[in-house]
Structure formats: structure tokens, C-alpha cells
Amino acid sequence: xxxxxxxxxxxxxxxxxxxxxxxxxxxxxxxxxxxxxxxxxxxxxxxxxxxxxxxxxxxxxxxxxxxxxxxxxxxxxxxxxxxxxxxxxxxxxxxxxxxxxxxxxxxxxxxxxxxxxxxxxxxxxxxxxxxxxxxxxxxxxxxxxxxxxxxxxxxxxxxxxxxxxxxxxxxxxxxxxxxxxxxxxxxxxxxxxxxxxxxxxxxxxxxxxxxxxxxxxxxxxxxxxxxxxxxxxxxxxxxxxxxxxxxxxxxxxxxxxxxxxxxxxxxxxxxxxxxxxxxxxxxxxxxxxxxxxxxxxxxxxxxxxxxxxxxxxxxxxxxxxxxxxxxxxxxxxxxxxxxxxxxxxxxxxxxxxxxxxxxxxxxxxxxxxxxxxxxxxxxxxxxxxxxxxxxxxxxxxxxxxxxxxxxxxxxxxxxxxxxxxxxxxxxxxxxxxxxxxxxxxxxxxxxxxxxxxxxxxxxx
Ligand code: 5AD
Ligand code: SF4
Numbered sequence: 001x002x003x004x005x006x007x008x009x010x011x012x013x014x015x016x017x018x019x020x021x022x023x024x025x026x027x028x029x030x031x032x033x034x035x036x037x038x039x040x041x042x043x044x045x046x047x048x049x050x051x052x053x054x055x056x057x058x059x060x061x062x063x064x065x066x067x068x069x070x071x072x073x074x075x076x077x078x079x080x081x082x083x084x085x086x087x088x089x090x091x092x093x094x095x096x097x098x099x100x101x102x103x104x105x106x107x108x109x110x111x112x113x114x115x116x117x118x119x120x121x122x123x124x125x126x127x128x129x130x131x132x133x134x135x136x137x138x139x140x141x142x143x144x145x146x147x148x149x150x151x152x153x154x155x156x157x158x159x160x161x162x163x164x165x166x167x168x169x170x171x172x173x174x175x176x177x178x179x180x181x182x183x184x185x186x187x188x189x190x191x192x193x194x195x196x197x198x199x200x201x202x203x204x205x206x207x208x209x210x211x212x213x214x215x216x217x218x219x220x221x222x223x224x225x226x227x228x229x230x231x232x233x234x235x236x237x238x239x240x241x242x243x244x245x246x247x248x249x250x251x252x253x254x255x256x257x258x259x260x261x262x263x264x265x266x267x268x269x270x271x272x273x274x275x276x277x278x279x280x281x282x283x284x285x286x287x288x289x290x291x292x293x294x295x296x297x298x299x300x301x302x303x304x305x306x307x308x309x310x311x312x313x314x315x316x317x318x319x320x321x322x323x324x325x326x327x328x329x330x331x332x333x334x335x336x337x338x339x340x341x342x343x344x345x346x347x348x349x350x351x352x353x354x355x356x357x358x359x360x361x362x363x364x365x366x367x368x369x370x371x372x373x374x375x376x377x378x379x380x381x382x383x384x385x386x387x388x389x390x391x392x393x394x395x396x397x398x399x400x401x402x403x404x405x406x407x408x409x410x411x412x413x414x415x416x417x418x419x420x421x422x423x424x425x426x427x428x429x430x431x432x433x434x435x436x437x438x439x440x441x442x443x444x445x446x447x448x449x450x451x452x453x454x455x456x457x458x459x460x
Contacts, residue, residue, distance in 0.1 A: 003031065003032060004031070004032045004033070004043065004121065005032070005033055005034075005037075005040065005041045005042050005043070006027055006032050006033070006034060006041055006042065006044070006045060006117075007034070007035050007037065007040075007043070007044050007045070008020055008023060008024060008034060008047065009038070009047070011046070011047065011048050011055060011058065011084075012047075012049025012084070013051070014170065014217075014219055014257065015107075015172065015175070015190075015219055016047050016048075016049060016084055016085075017170070018170045018171075018219055019047060019083075019084070019107055020047050022110075022159055022162075023047070023110055023113065025160060025162060025163060025164075026110075026113065026160060027113065027114065027117075029160045029163075030114045032117075038069065039066075039069045039070065039073060039075070040075075042079065042121065043078055043079045043080075043081065043117055043121070044079070044080050045081045045082075045083060045113075046059060046062060046080075046081070046082050046083070046084075047083050047084045047107075048082060048083065048086035048087060049084065049085055049086070050084075050085035050086050050088075050089045050185050050189050050361070051085070051184075051185060051186070051359075052356060052361070053359045054359070056085075056086050059082065059086050060097055060098065063082075063101065064098070066080075067080075067100060076124075077100060079102050079103070079121055079124055080098070080100060080101040080103070081101070081102065081103035081104075081113065081116070081117065082101055082104050083103075083105045083106070084107045084189075085107065085185065085186075087104045087106055087107075087148055088106040088107065088148045088150070088190075089185060089188065089189050089362065090104075091104065091148050092104075092146065095146075099142070099144075100142070101144070102116075102120040102123075102124075102142060102144065103117065103120060103145045103146070104144070104145070104146040104148065105146070105148070106147065106148040106149060106189075108149070108150050108151050108152065108153075108155055108175070108190075108191065109149060109151070109155070111155040111158035111159055112147060120143070120145065123142065123143060124142075127140050127142065150176075150191030150192075152176075152191070153175060153194050156196060156200060161207060162208060162211070163211070165211035165213040166212075166213070167212060167214045167408060167409075167440040168214075168215045168408065168410060168423075169215065169216055169217070170216075170217045171204050171205060171208070171216060171217070171218055172219045172220065173195065173196050173219065173238075173241065174193065174195045174196065174221065174222065174223055174225060174226045174227075175190055175191070175193075175194055175196075176192045176193045176194055176221060177190060177192075177193060177221045177222055178192055178193045179222065179260060179298070180298060180365075181287075181297050181298050181299060182296065182297055182365035182369075183297060183330065183358060183359075183361065183364055183365075183367075184361070184364065185362075185363070186221055188363060193221070193222060193225055195220075195226050195228040196228065197228055198229065198230045198231070198236045199230070199231045201218075202241075202244055202245070205245050205248060205251065206248060209248050209251050210250075212440060213250070213251070214250060214252045214253065214440065214441075214442065215251075215252065215254075215255070215408055216245055216251050217254075217255045217256070217257065218238070218241070218245075218255070218257075219256075219257060220256075220258070222259075222260045222263060223257060223258060223259060224238055224256075224259050224260060224263040224268065225263055226238040226241060228241075237265070237267065239267035239268050239271050242254055242275065243271070243275065246275055246277045246278070251277065252277060252442055253277055253279055253408065253442075254275075254278050254279065255278075255279050255281070257283045258283055258285060259282060259283060259284050259285075260285075261286065261299075261305070261309055262300045264284070269313055270316065272316050273316040273317050279425050279426075280317055280319040280320045280425055280426070281321055281322075281323060281351075281426045282313060282320060282321075282322055282323070283322075283324070284306075284310075284323070285324050286306055286324050286325070286348075287299055287325060287326060287327050288337065288341050289303050289341035289342070289343055289344030289345070290333070290336075290337035291303055291340075292332075292337055293330050293332075293337050293340075296330065296331065296369070297330060298365075303344055306344075307344070307347065310322060310348060319425075321350075321351045321396070321426055322350050323351060323353055323427075324348075324350050324353045324354075325353065325354045325355070325356070326341060326353060326354070326355040326389075327356050327357075328355065328356070328378055328381040328382050328385055329357050329358045329373040329377060329378030329381055330366065330373070331358070331366055331370070331372050331373065332369065333358075333381075338381050338384075338385075342385065342388050345388045345389060345392065346388070346392075349392045349395070349396070350392060351392065351393055351396040351426060352426075352427065353389045355382055355385050355386055355389060356382075357378040357379065357382050358373065360372065390452065393452065394452055396426075397428065397450040397452065397455060398450050400424075400447045400450055400455055401447050401448065401449060401450050401455075402446075402447065403446070403447050404444050404445065404446050404447075404460055405424040405425065405430065405444070405447055405455075405457070406424060406425050406442060406443075406444060406445075407422040407424050407430045407432070407443055407445045407457075408422050408423055408440075408442045409422035409434075409438045409439050409440065409441060409442075409443070410422055410440075411439065412439070417436075418433055419432065419433055419434070420432060420434050420435070420439060424445070428454065428455055429453070429455070430445055430454065430455045430457060431454055431455070431456045432445055432457055434459060443459045444460050445457040445459055445460065446458050446459075
């Protein structure tokens, strides 16, 4: 019998990418096979993002587009499953807008996929058989299977052990958010903050290093709030966890994301001084440089506190660089507020950033605020911010020329197989002329040239 093929498409953040990798392992373990071909699958799963309007609107157009591909090719429409943040936020509504969808699951319930997919596939076969039999009245109606509960981290008890790993591996340590920034849907779509048991994380890391992982990325919506117990029942935190992970010999690099500025604690700052495996790039979303706007966003720090934290980090380790997220055009943001954001960019000289136009989201406080900003002003501010951000990223890239940097190679170049690609300490893409046998290894590279997109160099 042919294997059941599933096509999984992922939208949104690193957490969704991680969830998707676990889903691929989960379904592969149940005798199904992943396919890149979106038009030749028995099952199509969309792992969705709700953070901005554009991202969530895309899901319904994607559904329609993929369904049409099958109809145009005169193939049976696959079983559709919508999982992740849109599933949680839209729930039943998805079935109203797209009745051909069979399964809707929140990101904390995707371990139920095998069971629900089995049911949906069986039902689909019954419907197809009935149609073949030429029965005038269809007997079986497509069921709508839904579970959008948020149940903490029980999914980890149900997932199989990871069986393959790239040299860069991700491990979820914490999920959810209690911060309630007034613009953000995450506390509603991912639920309250919960931390994974320390030993289960260490077991996963050990397994990943045995499978070839050399870089471990610890993931959490508020990763600095990681709060659990170790195997002896003592309190653990992110710094203690990282120290234990650093003891694994094959793990050469450790990163963590995402940090919340006022949760960043001294033990972590100290660790950036003492732990060489901890990469010197800190992803610290500031969102705005204006105290007024930060207050309205319910961000629990001021620009002064943010700058002070960066000073402390850089005095602990002068090699540290900062990346960040920004939102422009938050309700009531004035030109002066926006200039405060530009000013903080000039001061911190962030090396990589994401900047977004504020997008009003359902059931958030900010969406109901007076003083919503005109789209034209948002677009203009975004452009000006991106120009300023780019200047600093460019300058940092150029400052790397002549330096010897540490690169973990991960891929052969798609355009020229004589070249391989990797990332340095600061996640900048680096290209060198070398053979594929170096994939998965870390080498010192002398940087010879820099563009906005990447660095080129030679192994020394
Ligand atoms: N509009 C625009 N950007 C948003 N983000 C979160 N919610 C919104 C919103 N409603 C951005 C923040 C966050 C990143 C993941 O997405 O900058 O750090
Ligand atoms: Fe959203 Fe704020 Fe929580 Fe980040 S800290 S996930 S922006 S509510």
C-alpha cells in the first residue's frame, strides 16, 4: 500500500517552525510521509500565524488556492488541517469560512493529529466510495474535528523522541506569555507562561547532540522567564539550564530567544562573561524608543532601563551585539515619539532587526484605543526606520571585513556547488569556497568582503 503523504506548510515564528519539525517526526512515526509537493498529498496541514492581520488573512487565501489546485488537476481534495495560532483564535469560524477543512487544533494540541487524521481519512474514503457508487444522496458528511484548548505542555509527554537533527537544532523550553502587551495576540493564542521540565530538556539536548547537533537554540516566548525544577527538585532558571547544556561536549554553541528586557537577570549577564559557548548576540525586542508609547504598549521598562541593560551586557562582554523588533504607528504615536525610536537605533546600533507597521488585532486593548494612525503615516515611518536600521546593519557587516570569525557550516550553495554557507556568531550568513565535507563543522574564517546580505571569506 502506498504511504499516506502529508504536505505541511509553516507560517510565522521560530516556535511554529519548531512545532512543525516535531509534527513531521510525529506523523512519520505513524507511517506517513512528508512531501514538498503541495498538489500531490493526501493531507495538507497549515501551521498558522495570527500575529498581524496580513499573516492571518493569508491562511484563508492559501486554503482556497490549494483546494483549487486539486480541483483543476481533477484530483481528490486532500484532508485539510489548520493548526497553530489562527486555529486557536478563529476556532469554529474556520469551518464556516472553509467547510472543507476537517481539523482545527491549537498549537498545544497538535499531538492529537495522528488520531484525528486517521478519522478524517477514513471518512474521506467513505465519502469517495459513496460517490463512486453513484448514490444520489450523500450519506456521510465531513466531520469537523476541533480542539483549541490551551493545556500547557502536555504535548511533550505524547511526542516521540526526535530521530534526526541538523547541526543547528531548536529546543522549546517555555511557551506562552503573561505580559499582555496591549497590541499582542500571543497570550490568547499560546496561553499563559509554562516551562518545560528541566530534565526533559536536557534529555532532548543529549539526544540532539548524539544526532549531530552542534548548535542548540533554546526557544520560548519569554525565554528569560524559564522557571522549572531540576531532577533533585531544586529551582532552575535559564542561566542554570544553559550552564548544564554547555557541559555537553558536542554542543559548541548555545543561543536563546526571545528575551523580554525587564526580565533579563544578572545571572544571565554574568553568563555572557563566563560561558564561551553562549553566542554574543542578544535578541532583545524594544518595540519603541518612546517611554509614552512603551507605557501604552504595557511594555514594563523605559528606554533608559533598556539602554542601561545594554550597557551592562556590553561591559560583561564587549563582543555582544543586539538585535530587536520594532512596531511603528502604534495608536497615538507622534512624530516626536517616532523620532525617539530613530534615536535609540542610532544609540544602540542594532545589527539585525524586524520592523513592523502596527496591526490592530481582535480582542487586544490597543485595537480599541482612540488615535489609530493613518496607514500612510505608518508606511512612511516604517520606511524611515528601515533606512536607519539598514545603515547600522551595513556598517556592522563592513566592520567584519579583515576579522577572523567563527562559522558553523550548514549548506552547500544552491547557485555554485563549490561554495558552502554557514552562520557566524552573529547569525550573519558567511560564504566560503570549500567542500561539502565541512558541513556540520565550525571553522575560523577570515572575512574578505561584505554586502548587506552576506559576508564572504576564506577558512584560516
Ligand atoms: N502589530 C505589529 N507587530 C506586532 N508584533 C506583535 N504584535 C503585533 C501587532 N499587533 C511584533 C512585535 C513582536 C513580533 C514577534 O511581532 O514586534 O516582537
Ligand atoms: Fe506578545 Fe508582549 Fe508576550 Fe511578546 S511579551 S509575546 S509581544 S504579549
